[in-house]
Amino acid sequence: MSVRTTCPYCGVGCGLLARMTDGVAHVRGDPGHPANRGALCSKGSALGDTVGLQGRLLRPQMHGVDVEWDVALDAVAAGFRGFIEDHGPDSVAFYVSGQLLTEDYYVANKLMKGFIGSANIDTNSRLCMSSAVSAHKRAFGEDLVPTDYEDLELADLIVLVGSNLAWCHPVLHQRILKAKELRPSMRVVVIDPRRTPTCDMADLHLPLRSGTDVTLFNGLLSWLARHQVVDQAFVETHTRGAAQALLVAENTAGDVGAVARSCGLDPKTLQNFYEWFGSTERVVTLFSQGVNQSSSGTDKANSIINAHLLTGRIGRAGSGPFSITGQPNAMGGREVGGLANMLAAHMELGNPEHRRIVQEFWAAPRIAERPGLKAVDLFEAMHRGQIKAVWIMGTNPAVSLPNADRAREALRRCELVVVSDCVVQTDTTALADILLPAAAWGEKEGAVTNSDRHISRQRSFLPVPTTVRPDWWMICQVAQRLGFQDGFSYSTVAEIFDEHVRLSAAANDGARAFHLGGLIGLGEQGYAGLTPTQWPIATSGGRAAPRLFADGRFYHADGRARLVATRPRPPKFALDQEYPLVLNTGRIRDQWHTMTRSGRSPRLASHLAEPYVDMHAADALLFGTRDGTLVRIITRWGRMVARLRTSGEIARGAIFVPIHWSGPNSSDARVGALVGPGVDPVSGEPEFKNTPARVEPFVVNWYGFALARGPLSLAALSWWAGAEGGSFRSYEVAGRSVPHNWSLWARSLMRAESSADWIDYEDVNSGTYRAACLRDDRLESCLFVGSQPQLPSRSWLASLFDKPRLTASERARVLASRPQDSFPDAGATVCACFGVGRNAIEAAIADGCDDLSSLGHRLRAGTNCGSCVPELRGLLNAYRHGPVGGERPGLPDDRVEAEPRGRVSPP
Ligand code: SF4
Numbered sequence: 001m002s003v004r005t006t007c008p009y010c011g012v013g014c015g016l017l018a019r020m021t022d023g024v025a026h027v028r029g030d031p032g033h034p035a036n037r038g039a040l041c042s043k044g045s046a047l048g049d050t051v052g053l054q055g056r057l058l059r060p061q062m063h064g065v066d067v068e069w070d071v072a073l074d075a076v077a078a079g080f081r082g083f084i085e086d087h088g089p090d091s092v093a094f095y096v097s098g099q100l101l102t103e104d105y106y107v108a109n110k111l112m113k114g115f116i117g118s119a120n121i122d123t124n125s126r127l128c129m130s131s132a133v134s135a136h137k138r139a140f141g142e143d144l145v146p147t148d149y150e151d152l153e154l155a156d157l158i159v160l161v162g163s164n165l166a167w168c169h170p171v172l173h174q175r176i177l178k179a180k181e182l183r184p185s186m187r188v189v190v191i192d193p194r195r196t197p198t199c200d201m202a203d204l205h206l207p208l209r210s211g212t213d214v215t216l217f218n219g220l221l222s223w224l225a226r227h228q229v230v231d232q233a234f235v236e237t238h239t240r241g242a243a244q245a246l247l248v249a250e251n252t253a254g255d256v257g258a259v260a261r262s263c264g265l266d267p268k269t270l271q272n273f274y275e276w277f278g279s280t281e282r283v284v285t286l287f288s289q290g291v292n293q294s295s296s297g298t299d300k301a302n303s304i305i306n307a308h309l310l311t312g313r314i315g316r317a318g319s320g321p322f323s324i325t326g327q328p329n330a331m332g333g334r335e336v337g338g339l340a341n342m343l344a345a346h347m348e349l350g351n352p353e354h355r356r357i358v359q360e361f362w363a364a365p366r367i368a369e370r371p372g373l374k375a376v377d378l379f380e381a382m383h384r385g386q387i388k389a390v391w392i393m394g395t396n397p398a399v400s401l402p403n404a405d406r407a408r409e410a411l412r413r414c415e416l417v418v419v420s421d422c423v424v425q426t427d428t429t430a431l432a433d434i435l436l437p438a439a440a441w442g443e444k445e446g447a448v449t450n451s452d453r454h455i456s457r458q459r460s461f462l463p464v465p466t467t468v469r470p471d472w473w474m475i476c477q478v479a480q481r482l483g484f485q486d487g488f489s490y491s492t493v494a495e496i497f498d499e500h501v502r503l504s505a506a507a508n509d510g511a512r513a514f515h516l517g518g519l520i521g522l523g524e525q526g527y528a529g530l531t532p533t534q535w536p537i538a539t540s541g542g543r544a545a546p547r548l549f550a551d552g553r554f555y556h557a558d559g560r561a562r563l564v565a566t567r568p569r570p571p572k573f574a575l576d577q578e579y580p581l582v583l584n585t586g587r588i589r590d591q592w593h594t595m596t597r598s599g600r601s602p603r604l605a606s607h608l609a610e611p612y613v614d615m616h617a618a619d620a621l622l623f624g625t626r627d628g629t630l631v632r633i634i635t636r637w638g639r640m641v642a643r644l645r646t647s648g649e650i651a652r653g654a655i656f657v658p659i660h661w662s663g664p665n666s667s668d669a670r671v672g673a674l675v676g677p678g679v680d681p682v683s684g685e686p687e688f689k690n691t692p693a694r695v696e697p698f699v700v701n702w703y704g705f706a707l708a709r710g711p712l713s714l715a716a717l718s719w720w721a722g723a724e725g726g727s728f729r730s731y732e733v734a735g736r737s738v739p740h741n742w743s744l745w746a747r748s749l750m751r752a753e754s755s756a757d758w759i760d761y762e763d764v765n766s767g768t769y770r771a772a773c774l775r776d777d778r779l780e781s782c783l784f785v786g787s788q789p790q791l792p793s794r795s796w797l798a799s800l801f802d803k804p805r806l807t808a809s810e811r812a813r814v815l816a817s818r819p820q821d822s823f824p825d826a827g828a829t830v831c832a833c834f835g836v837g838r839n840a841i842e843a844a845i846a847d848g849c850d851d852l853s854s855l856g857h858r859l860r861a862g863t864n865c866g867s868c869v870p871e872l873r874g875l876l877n878a879y880r881h882g883p884v885g886g887e888r889p890g891l892p893d894d895r896v897e898a899e900p901r902g903r904v905s906p907p
Contacts, residue, residue: 001019002017002018002019002026002461003017003018003019003459003460003461004016004017004030004032004033004459004757005018005442005457005458005459005460005461005575006033006328006448006450006456006458007040007043007044007047007328008047008099008328008441008458008597009043009044009326009328009592009598010043010168010169010325010326010327010592011120011169011324011327011328011330011331011446011450012035012036012074012169012170012171012172012324012450012451012773012870013035013449013450013451013454013456014029014030014033014035014036014039014040014041014044014171015029015030015032015033015034015035015036015326015456015532016028016029016030016040016044016047017027017029017030017098018047018048018442018461019461020462022201022463022807024048025047025048025051025442025461025462026048027040027045027047027048028040028045028046029044029071029642030156032531033456033505033532034149034454034532034534035149035171035450035452035454035456035532037714039171039174039175039865039866039902040171040864040865041170041171041174041865042055042170042589042590042603042604042607042819042832042865042867042868043170043285043590043591043598043604044171044865045232045514045591045832045833045864045865046590046598046601046603046604046832047441049600049602049603049604050597050600050601051440051441051442051462052600053270053465055276055423055424055425055596055600055602056422056423056437056465056468057421057422057423057424057429057435057437057438058424058437058465058467058468059437059467059642060072060073060434060435060437060467061432061434062075062433062434062435063433069467069469069477071483072434072436073160073436073474073477073478073726074481075434076391076434076436076478076481077179077419077478077481077482079248079389079416079418079434080092080116080389080391080416080482081482082119083389083415083416084116087388089116089117089118089120089368089788090118090120090372090386091386091387091388091389092116092118092120092121092327092387092388092389092390093118093120093121093122093373093378093381093382093387093389093390093391094108094111094112094121094122094390094391094392094393095121095122095123095124095375095378095390095391095392095393095395095397096121096122096123096124096333096338096392096393096395096688097123097124097125097327097393097394097395098123098124098125098128098325098326098327098328098329098330098333099327099329099334099394099395100329100330100333100338100393100394100448100471101230101329101444101445101447101448101458101471101472101493102329102332102333102335102336102446102447102448102449102497102500103446103493103496103500104393104446104470104471104472104475105123105329105332105333105336105338105490105840106331106336106344106472106496106499106500107472107475107476107479107496108121108338108393108471108475109121109336109337109338109344110344110362110369110487110488111475111478111479111482111484111487111488112358112359112362112372113337113343113344113349113367113368114358114362114365114366114367114487115251115362115364115420115479115482115487116482117347117365117366117367117368118368118372119339119340119341119368119370119371119372119480119781120340120372120373120378121338122338122339122340122372122373122374122375122378122397122601123333123338123339123375124327124375124395124397124400124685125325125326125327125330125333125334125339126339126340126374126376126683126685126757127293127375127400127401127685127686127688128289128292128325128326128327128330128685129289129292129323129325129326129330130292130295130339130374130680130683130684130685131292131293131294131297131298131300131680131682131683131685132287132291132292132297132301132323132325133303133334133339133633134298134301134682135298135299135300135301135302135305135323135564135683135842136301136305136323136684138298138302138483138562138564138682139302139305139306139554139561139562139563139564140549140554140555140556140561140562141510141554141555141556141557141561141562142346142513142514142555143334143342144453144465144513144514144548144549144555144625145322145323145331145451145453145548146314146315146320146321146547146548146549147167147284147320147321147322147452147589148177148452148453148546149172149451149452150317150546150549151284151317151318151319151320151322151477151547151695152172152175152176152179152284153175153178153179154282154287154317154318154320155186155191155282155284155318155319156185156186156187156280156281156282156283156284156318157185157187157188157276157277157280157282157283157284158176158186158188158189158284158285158286158664159187159189159191159273159277159283159284159285159286160188160189160190160191160192160198160202160254160285160286160287160290161191161192161213161285161286161287161288161290161304162191162192162213162288162289162290162291162292162689163190163192163198163286163288163289163290163301163324163585164192164194164196164197164198164290164586165198165286165288165324165367166197166198166200166201166589166800166867166869166870167172167196167197167198167587167588167589167867168198168288168289168326168586168587168889169288169324170589170865170866170867172324172393172691173198173201174542174700174865174866174869176188176201177201177866177869178540180201187203187204187276188201188202188203188204189202189203189204189205189206189272189273189276189598190202190204190205190206191208191211191216192205192206192207192208192290193205193207193208193209193290193582193650193651193654193705194207194649194650194651194654194656195207195648195649195650196649197447197589197870197871197874198868200869200873200874201870204269204272204276206263206265206269206270206273207264207265207651208263208264208265209262209263209264210571210573210582210584210654210689210690211264211290211294211296211570211689211690212262212263212264213294213300213303213304213569214252214296214299214300214303214566214567214569215252215253215259215262215263215568216252216253216259216263216265216270217300217303217304217306217307217566218248218249218259218303218566219253219254219256219259219270219274220250220273220274220277220307221245221246221249221253221303221306221307221310222246222249222250222253222254223256223274223278224274224277224278224307224310224311225246225249225250225310227278228424228809229278229279229310229311230310230311230669231310231311231312231313231614233312233632234309234312234552235309235312237312237552237560238552238553238554238559238560239560239561239562239563240558240560240561240563241562241563241564242563243308244304244561244563244565245310245563245564245565245566246310247565248565248566248567249306249565249566252567252568252822253568255281256270256274256754262568263451264651266796277307280856281313281319282313282317282318282319283308283311283313283318283319284318284319284320284321285304285307285308285320285321285322285385286320286322286323286324287301287304287322287323287324288324288326289299289326289586289688289689290584290586290689291304292323292683292685292688293570293685293686293687293688293689293867294571294680294685294687294689295571295572295678295679295680295687295690296540296568296569296680297680297683297687298680298682298683298685299564299566299567299569299682299683300566301321301323302566303564303566304321305321305563306563306566308320308321309561310563313650314549314561315547315548315550315551315552316547316550317547317548318690318748320547322451323451324556325450325451325667326587328448328450329448329449331448331449331450331453331664332447332448332449332455333421333808334346334474335449335500335504335514336500339374340371340372340373340374340378340650341371341372341374341684343355343358343368343501343836344358344503345358345500345504345506345508345512345514346504346513346514347369347512347538349368349371350370350371351511355367355369357506357507358503358506360504361502361503362487363486363487364487365484365650369406372689373387374679374684375397375401375684375686376401376402376403376677376679376684377684377749379397379401379406379407379410379411380410380677382410382411382413382414382698383406383409383410383413385413387414387416388414388415388416389414389415389416389417389419390411390414390416390418390858391418391419391420392417392418392419392420392421392432393419393420393421393438393471394420394421394422394429394438394471395428396426396428396594396596397428397629397669398411398426398427398428398430398431399426399427399428399594399662399663399671399672400593400594400659401672401704402636402672402675402676402677402678402688403637403638403672403673403675403676403677404670404672404673404675404686405452405637405638405673406637406677408427408431408726411428412431412672415483415879416434417431417432417433417434417519418432418433418434418435418436419431419432419434419435419436420435420437420438420471420474421435421436421438421470422437422438422439422440422468423596423663426594426662426663426664427594427662427664427670428595429664429752430663436469436474437465437467437468437469438468438469438470438474439464439469439470439471440468441458441469441597442460442461442462443460443462443463443465444458444460444464444467444470444471445456445457445458445459445460445470445493446470446472446493446497447497447530449535451534452534452546453534453544454532454533454534455519455522455530455532455533455534455535456533457528457530458533472490472496475488476488476489476490476872477714487530492524493527494522494523494524494527494528497519497522497527497745498520498521498522498527498632498878500516500518501516501517501519502520502562502709503677504516504517505517505520505538508538510867511555512555513536513548513555513705514535514536515535515536515537515538516535516536516537517539517540518537518538518539518540518542519533519537519539519540520540521540534546535590536548542734549561558876561719571674571678571687571690572678572679572690573636573676573678573690573691573692575692575694576692578651578694579634579635579636579692579693579694580692580694580820581615581619581653581654581655581692581694581695582653582654582655582691582692582693583635583654583655583656583657583671583674583675583690583691583692583693584631584654584655584657584688584689584690585654585656585657585658585659585671585675585688586656586658586659586688586689587658587659587660588607588608588658588660589607589608589867589868590603590604590605590607590608590832590867591604591658592660593659593660594660594661594662595660595661595662595665595808596815599660599723599724600724602724602725602726603723603829603832603833603835604832604833605723605724605725605730605830606723606829606832607826607830607832609641609721609723609730609732609831610642610643610666610721610723610732610827611641611643611657611658611660611661611666611669611671611721612640612642612643612644612645612657612658613631613633613642613643613644613645613655613656613657613695614645614646614647614650614655614656614657614779615644615645615646615650615655615695616646616650616651616652616653616654617646617648619653619655619695620646620651620721622874623694623695623696623697624696624697625642625644625695625696625697626728627644627645627788628643628644628645628790629643629644629697629698629789630642630643630644630698630703630719630734631643631644631695631696631697632675632695632696632697632698633655633671633674633693633694633695634693634694634695634696634882635674635675635676635690635691635692635693635694635733636676637673637674637675637677637691638670638674638675639668639670639674640657640668640670640671640673640674640675640900641667641668641669641698642657642669643732643789643886644695647723650793653737654895655693655695657671657674657781658671659671659672661721665721665723666720666721666724667717667718667719667720667721668719674691675687675688675691676691676692676723698719698734699736700718700719700734700735700736701735701736701737701738701767701787702734702735702738702767702787702790703732703733703734703785703786703787703791704732704733704734704735704769704783705730705731705732705733705783705784705791706730706731706733706749706750706781706782706784707725707728707729707730707731707781707782707794707797707798707801708728708729708731708750708780708781708782709728709729709780709781709801710728710751710780710781711751712731712733712750712751712781713749713750713751714746716735716748716749716785717733717734717749718734718735718736718737718746719734719735720731720733721732725801726801726802727801727802728781728798728801730794730798738767741798742760742762742769742771742785743758743760743762743771745769746760746769746771746783747773749783750771750773750780750781750783752773752780752781756773756774756775756780757773757774757775757777758771758772758773758774758816759771759774759787759811759815760772760815761815766786766787767785767786767787768785768786768787768896769783769784769785770782770783770784770785770815770817771783771815772814772815774806774811776805777805777806777811778803778804778805778806779797779800779801779803779806781815782797782814782815784817792816792817792818793817793818793825794817795825795826795827795837796817796818796819796825797814797817800814823837825837826838826839826840827839827842828841830861830868830871830872830875831859831860831861831862831864832868833860833863833865833868834859834860834861834863835862836859836860836861836868838875840859841855841859841861841872841875842875844859844877844881845875845876845891846879850876851876852869852872852873855872855876
């Protein structure tokens with residue numbers, strides 16, 4: 001029987017039906033969940049591939065040695081107690097995650113702020129949406145997302161700002177696509193420096209210069225006022241600050257031509273956008289990390305909100321500013337006060353009355369009185385020795401923080417590092433003194449809140465390994481050992497949830513919008529059966545209004561919203577001759593964060609299998625590099641190596657690098673190490689989208705790839721990146737030194753025994769070397785090396801790893817990498833659900849499939865989750881405008897040489 005649960009990835013918060021059958025996890029979309037109505041993206045569809053105990057942290061460890069739970073928990077409590085007694089409560093910290101469940105978050109925040117008495121608890125959500133939180137609080141008086149996903153279908157104009165929705169929130173992208181198909185008059189505008197796959201559905205793309213959003217939206221505010229597109233009654237009755245905001249907008253962006261020049265846009269395109277916004281009543285402006293991850297992220301978000309307040313387009317169907325969160329429970333974290341500058345239940349640390357309410361409710365011995373350290377400052381304080389002990393829960397800051405090498409050094413310096421995680425090998429667990437094994441998705445129970453305020457249950461459908469525990473249990477155990485038995489004696493997660501909803505209602509006569517009073521007293525059964533519920537829900541049996549502010553009431557003391565005067569500011573760090581490129585970072589379609597879960601799925605790995613940097617082809621030439629080669633990316637803070645691709649998505653002067661690669665899956669590709677430490681002064685959110693950088697060739701003398709069932713000796717390589725292949729792992733590799741004896745070197749790399757069944761081939765003149773290792777006629781590993789990045793196709797070789805033994809013909813052809821008969825080389829994966837490659841799609845298009853439906857009919861591509869639809873459209877468009885095969889990404893199976901070179905020796 002299937003269990004109703006939710007996806008552990010993005011903030012869309014899709015509902016799932018999950019079950020185990022014969023040891024295999026099956027996951028499909030829940031048709032009854034309001035977020036996705038049965039749809040899933042490629043990541044959600046592949047969740048079944050990612051469960052299992054391989055790579056799991058299964059026992060508590062101290063300094064690498066397995067210990068019993070009591071020993072580990074005693075050590076955590078003793079360590080924290082010692083530092084608190086000697087150096088005060090502010091000498092310790094928690095660094096938590098938007099992937100924790102609400103109940104985990106709740107008790108962590110309660111322990112730190114109410115019992116330890118410090119506000120030093122911050123979260124990786126600081127890195128993705130804290131600017132939106134600050135902007136909401138400035139504009140509305142409380143951190144409130146006013147909209148519902150349905151507004152995306154009801155709008156006549158959707159403005160996507162800094163959001164690659166097609167890759168980062170694919171199910172919402174699908175919902176908009178369907179709505180647009182039904183109602184072609186609906187318009188979509190994308191505002192993004194990159195031409196991302198999301199632009200495929202755009203009626204207008206504004207490729208603004210990175211960091212100029214405030215100028216663009218101040219220009220809009222000024223244009224709206226000059227053209228009398230102002231809801232005067234709404235502004236006068238329900239807002240304050242309009243005059244000052246308009247004055248600043250007029251002074252900084254009063255001329256459309258000047259705004260266009262400043263933003264690097266075509267003036268007609270900009271004018272077009274302003275006119276569309278001005279003439280459309282139902283407008284949703286959806287914004288995401290492209291807005292938030294900036295040293296002026298809060299102002300950017302407020303400049304967007306200003307336009308909605310001036311026109312009164314908020315609180316109505318199909319209208320409003322809409323911040324989309326990156327993580328599954330970023331919203332839940334905000335609700336419990338999981339950020340260092342919040343209290344709990346949307347109450348404020350700086351408000352004495354709020355502190356009193358919370359302290360009395362918790363019966364806490366003390367309450368934090370001032371904000372704690374935000375993520376970047378927290379690790380800085382650790383670096384200088386001010387933070388003596390930290391507990392990191394479910395996140396990997398050694399990879400994900402800006403200036404990540406310094407964060408790693410901070411963890412090395414910290415006297416006590418505790419990490420609770422479900423994965424044993426990450427860059428952060430490697431630095432832990434104490435490791436606590438946490439229950440994983442599918443094993444644990446709790447609640448999450450998605451981007452449109454729906455609270456849903458995550459439920460277990462897998463057995464919990466006997467030696468792992470949920471995070472809330474560990475936190476409560478440590479709290480009890482610190483002497484706080486009374487506040488942390490929960491026996492079930494439902495009890496914690498009940499306390500959380502009661503706190504939301506405490507002394508809340510409507511002064512705070514966050515109100516879950518209607519969920520009080522659910523009991524174990526009610527909690528077990530809780531269906532997706534949108535807040536606010538103040539009374540039992542009540543139904544939340546899908547959108548906030550319909551009555552024009554906001555949550556500043558005077559009940560009015562604020563237009564905030566926003567002055568454009570340049571990014572924190574300026575370009576110069578040494579670092580002339582803007583480094584932008586972000587997600588790719590089929591991976592999640594540092595790949596500890598999504599990286600286990602072979603089909604997800606097959607989309608983009610190695611770290612890359614995307615660059616304009618003309619800039620690539622200028623920097624002496626070319627598509628498919630390796631390059632080094634350098635900033636003032638760090639350096640990394642990645643494959644160069646010239647996708648055509650990026651403007652001159654900028655580069656884009658994905659965030660997902662880390663120590664366990666690549667030799668040198670932690671882009672966080674390159675990102676500058678600049679943060680927004682209000683929110684503390686780092687500027688991940690704008691770091692000055694340069695690129696130079698990473699000179700190697702050979703390129704190669706290896707497929708292997710077992711581990712390789714990777715230290716022998718100048719560069720490598722690994723990906724899951726199912727029955728093998730694939731490695732892209734490269735080297736500077738050329739071995740004197742390739743055969744000996746390759747045997748060492750592939751850890752082949754001297755008695756191994758070994759076949760190889762070398763052509764010294766062309767720099768080609770190929771080898772394969774078999775055991776009992778089963779392929780164990782193979783290595784292909786050449787002097788250029790173009791190498792043989794991996795498709796057929798990969799298929800051989802599924803065979804218990806090779807036939808004589810397969811064995812004879814293995815070094816040719818293709819069988820005697822023709823074997824279709826599918827190319828780099830486009831459709832992850834059905835494993836359809838680019839070459840197969842191009843062939844079908846050339847054979848007459850001229851639209852999505854015929855491609856779907858022929859290949860099934862794009863017929864399941866739809867995440868690949870933008871790429872399918874791109875290939876169809878490319879064919880219409882010229883032969884397929886123009887500018888293309890530098891992916892492993894795209895860099896395929898035409899024919900095998902040299903003669904392949906028979907074994
Ligand atoms: S859009 Fe994809 S990643 Fe996001 S919640 Fe839904 S299935 Fe998960």
